[in-house]
Amino acid sequence: MKTAEVQHQPQQQRFVLHLDGAEAVLDYVITGKVINFHHTFVPVEFRGKGLAEKLVRHGLAWAKAQQYQITASCWYVQKFLR
Template identity: 65%
Template sequence: MEVIHESDNSRFVINLDGQLAELDYLLQGDEVNFSHTFVPPEMRGKGVAEKLVRAGLTWAKAQQLNISASCWYVQKFLK
């Protein structure tokens, strides 16, 4: 299960058997807001969303960005 960072589309994605899960973000200056997480029903319960969020947060920290989240799922990781 590979996480791909599509920086041109401001998202992280996992493609499993043609199904696409994604973590969207908005980047403004030195701040990133993780805005939306989506996992197709067929992929749920397999840790896909967690893998996306962890990859996104790792990237943001490596870039020394200020992190916020309007997505409720990502907010759980920031507490």
């Protein structure tokens, strides 16, 4: 697997990594100036490679640059907000 780049798909409110026919995703919902990261998913065969962390760090950096108030109902993203 080559190193995938995180792509932002704002219409779907998600960040995605395309992985040899599969996708890893970080989903969010925006309400006003609040962004809630509510779901991460990495296919089983790609887990343990730091891909979820890559998605989360990218998403959080984007949200911060956009000056959103960041919240997370996803337990995995919550770990990065502590």
